[in-house]
Amino acid sequence: MARKLDLRSGRPVWFAYRAPSVPTEKLTRDVKTDVLIVGMGISGAMATETLAGAGHSVICIDRRGPLLGSTAATTALVQFELDQPLTKLSPMVGKADAGQAWRRSRLAVSNLGGRIAELGIDCRLTSSPSLYLAGDVLDPSALRDEAEARRQVGIGASYLTRKVLADEFGIDRAGAILSHGNLALDPRKLTAGLLLKSLQRKARFYAPVQATAIEDSRDQVAVATSLGPTITARHLVLATGYELTDIIPKTAHSVVSTWAIATAPQPKNIWPRAVLIWEASEPYLYLRATADGRVVCGGEDEGFTDEARRDPLIADKAKRLAKKLHRLLPRLDVRPEFAWTGSFGTTSTGMPYIGALPCHPRIHAVMGYGGNGITFSQIASEIVASAIGGIEDSDAKLFSFSRS
Structure with missing residues (x-):
């Protein structure tokens, strides 16, 4: 379903600091849930905590396990300043959309700081x-x-x-x-903290488990797994980093x-x-x-x-x-x-793709994070949670797969 890639090599500095362990279960039977999230890195963890906090039943799977993908490779400069300067982005997407993208990014960083404080996650957070x-x-x-x-x-x-x-x-x-x-923060500590808060809200974690096939209908999404059992959900969120699944449309x-x-x-x-x-x-x-x-x-x-x-x-x-x-x-x-x-x-614009896939309204994906990965993960958790909750996010079109 997706090309397997080696997300990082060498020894990132974050392994010098102990992150809490995140327990997982073995998937032994077919299960059902409101939301299935594929990926247990920072973007998956943010989406999981947001959705579980909103009262949805959530299952997460990862073919490696929690925190074992590209999250540890980030240097974790959590900036609202986008890779693409505002003066360069404006001619690409229009002045109004460029300005709104920058404002939403600034809001996301502020929201993330407040979120970490509210949840009491120790991730060595500093404002800088x-x-x-x-x-x-x-x-x-x-x-x-x-x-x-x-x-x-x-x-x-x-x-x-x-x-x-x-x-x-x-x-x-x-x-x-x-x-x-x-x-600035420790990305492994933040990811582990979000996942552990989600466990307290009855989220279920299965790993190592790989999604091997996706079938969606008007009412649900069924995901076959490498272990045999199938996971059925009302919504699927693909938070697989740059290991893109075949179902995601070709983009720039x-x-x-x-x-x-x-x-x-x-x-x-x-x-x-x-x-x-x-x-x-x-x-x-x-x-x-x-x-x-x-x-x-x-x-x-x-x-x-x-x-x-x-x-x-x-x-x-x-x-x-x-x-x-x-x-x-x-x-x-x-x-x-x-x-x-x-x-x-x-x-090409430096802006991510976030939202439901064209012709697949129950399958949501996040991709193209560039140098603003953690900031865009926060935005993705907000937009996807709103869509699943039946609420329209005013900025969803800025980041959608159907944008021009």
């Missing part, structure tokens, strides 16, 4: 400003225009000159945009590989306010600090071909990232203690 540095996509003049475009749609943004950037943050770049209200979607490193803890060397940092470049460098003072840095993105070519590049890519990191912040000890690679899906 971010710096968007001038690069080969947006030079200083274009960055000024970008900051103004954001302000015009109601999103605060401050342009910093080279002098202000150097004085306040010790970074030598031609300019930057300073934003507030982004988040591609798979990209990224690489990341993490240093040893060095809290005394962290830059002012531990701001999230990324570049207006292609590909761009992105970095953050962890709660104990490690520096996590990623980038060097390129199109995914296959694991056999991607994985041997880890050592070379780690050296390149460390060199770029040293050039940006010379005070840091940039020697990698962790190095890894992962892959993610992206789209």
